[in-house]
Every structure is written in C-alpha cells, then in structure tokens.
Amino acid sequence: MKKIVAYKPLPDDVLAYLQEHLEVVQIDTSSRDTHDAFVAALRDADGAIGASVKIDSSMLEGATRLKALSTISVGFDNFDVADLTRRGILLANTPDVLTESTADTVFSLILATARRVVELADWVKAGHWQRSIGPDHFGVDVQGKTLGIVGLGRIGGAVARRAALGFNMQVLYTNRSANQAAEETYGARRVELSELLAVSDFVCLQVPLTPETHHLIGAAQLRAMKKSAILINASRGATVDEAALIDALQAGTIHGAGLDVFAHEPLAADSPLLKLNNVVALPHIGSATHETRHAMARCAAENLVAALAGTLTRNVVNRDVLGR
Numbered sequence: 001m002k003k004i005v006a007y008k009p010l011p012d013d014v015l016a017y018l019q020e021h022l023e024v025v026q027i028d029t030s031s032r033d034t035h036d037a038f039v040a041a042l043r044d045a046d047g048a049i050g051a052s053v054k055i056d057s058s059m060l061e062g063a064t065r066l067k068a069l070s071t072i073s074v075g076f077d078n079f080d081v082a083d084l085t086r087r088g089i090l091l092a093n094t095p096d097v098l099t100e101s102t103a104d105t106v107f108s109l110i111l112a113t114a115r116r117v118v119e120l121a122d123w124v125k126a127g128h129w130q131r132s133i134g135p136d137h138f139g140v141d142v143q144g145k146t147l148g149i150v151g152l153g154r155i156g157g158a159v160a161r162r163a164a165l166g167f168n169m170q171v172l173y174t175n176r177s178a179n180q181a182a183e184e185t186y187g188a189r190r191v192e193l194s195e196l197l198a199v200s201d202f203v204c205l206q207v208p209l210t211p212e213t214h215h216l217i218g219a220a221q222l223r224a225m226k227k228s229a230i231l232i233n234a235s236r237g238a239t240v241d242e243a244a245l246i247d248a249l250q251a252g253t254i255h256g257a258g259l260d261v262f263a264h265e266p267l268a269a270d271s272p273l274l275k276l277n278n279v280v281a282l283p284h285i286g287s288a289t290h291e292t293r294h295a296m297a298r299c300a301a302e303n304l305v306a307a308l309a310g311t312l313t314r315n316v317v318n319r320d321v322l323g324r
C-alpha cells in the first residue's frame, strides 16, 4: 500500500476514505517542534495532504518517493511549483468547492465595513445605546456603488454576481485576460488598475499571491484610491503592503479596510490595525464553514488517491507533470 502523510487534521469520514486506499501517517504540524518529524515523514512517503504549512524545496530533499502533494486550499503560494515540477511531484488543489463561501466572506466584509456592523455591535454590547443614533453612527451605502475586483476569476466572479444582481452595483475588474462570462452576465468592465483604483468605492483583491501580485497595492495605489473608498482583501496578506495600508488608514487616505488575510498570520494582538475603528479584521475565515471545509478535505483526499493511481486529470496545478 502506498504511504501518505496527513499534515492537517481531517474529518473522520475523509480519513476513513483515505485509509481504504492508502496507509496514512498523521503529523501534527501545529507546533514548531514537529517540523523535523514532518520532514522525516515526507522522506518515506508517496504523497501528502494538508494545508497552511509552507513546503519549501529544502523539505523535499531526500523525499525521493514523493509523487503527489494535495493541498486543502485553492491557493498554492505555500509551494514552489516550478521546483515540484522539476522533481516530478504533482500538486493538486481544491478550486470551485470553496468559491461561494469565500465570496460570502468577501461580501460580509463589504457590508461590515460600509455599515460599521462590528464597531456598532460592540458599541451596543458596551451599553452605549442610550438614545436614537445620529450621523456620528451612520455608514455608507453599498447598493448602487462601484465595486472594483482585482482578479476576477472563480471567487471574483461569485463576488461580481452578488454585487451586480443582488446589490445593483457596477463592477470593474483587472485581469491579464478578459473574463467574457462576467462581462456578459454581470456587465463587468475590464479596466486598467489605475482606473479601477480611481473610481471604485470598494476595491476588492482576489488575485493569487505570485511574484507579480506581491505588494500589488502599496502606498501609491492607496493614494490613487478615493478618500471615501474601502479596501477589501480576502486573497493573501502579501498582495498588500500592510505598513503602507496602516499609514493610509491612520492618515485618512482611504475610508476603511475589511481584511481576512494579513502579512503574518495569526495577526499580532498589538497590530496597529486592531486599534483602528475603520478596520474589520477576520481570522482568515474565507472558506471556513463546516460544509465547505468538509468539501475541501474530501476533494483534496480524492485528488490524492487519484493522483497516486495515475488517474487525476482535474485540479492539477502543474499539468506539466501529467503523462511523465
């Protein structure tokens, strides 16, 4: 039986499914001291399944049996894909199953920042609601506004649908190639990043983290946004220059930010972001519902079983390794 390493806890039924096909070694990577045990286990494995751990090339030295890695995520910035391809290791991910729940998270950040939901709910809980509220507690409208999506792919498309059909918003986007379906179905208009920043009321990042998208939004881009605009980031923390964002929020260069992802996670409790009323910070919950996380684990497990059987054709990040 082929042997795999599971480096994230899996639902019981998904673990049982894997054990029907493979010998499973479970490694707890939640503490630092288990790093060496994880690397050692990889040296003796045909595959691995997990998430949220950076797997660099040094960890794969000596892992000569390794044929497939299955990440329980759609993003694959924890891997050096070119290096995996050189080694002939297939990388599989879990697109589609998390698209709608992540788009819900994006929309909850849009609504929470615009309508000050978290700030005002805390205010009520603190016992401050003594008379009817006035302009000091008003928010800004979401419906009818302009939403700029930087990276309109699967999740961006699901956000565009909510915006155009549910909230009567105009949708602008940037991509390297046109998203015909979003243009036809949601009236999305592809523009240069400079135009998107200049006219959007909400700028929403949904690009993958790559060398090109690293710090895509920095001080100059924040200055190019409207003073009334809100930045939403549920992509990866490093697509935004976080120090520049903190400066912009403190100086009033932009109106606010809704953030699900950060340069360093977990976000430090003393981060200046947490002192700002105009910031809603979430603990990377994009896909974090019971249903979606289960579907992701199941999808990743099926990917791994099929990859090691040589039959996987979908959800393959580095297709170059297929047929080798």
Ligand code: NAP
Pocket: 074, 075, 076, 095, 096, 098, 102, 150, 151, 152, 153, 154, 155, 156, 174, 175, 176, 177, 178, 206, 207, 208, 209, 210, 212, 213, 234, 235, 236, 260, 261, 284, 285, 286, 287
């Ligand atoms: P996707 O379908 O591949 O969409 C990504 C979009 O970004 C594509 O439309 C792509 O279009 C565009 N893009 C890629 N590189 C670009 C670049 N250099 N410049 C401009 N646009 C670029 O991926 P998805 O399924 O929507 O997921 C997107 C990302 O969301 C993931 O990679 C992940 O990091 C993040 N995510 C976060 C959470 C969370 O928990 N917060 C959950 C799920 C996903 P072109 O190729 O035409 O440029």
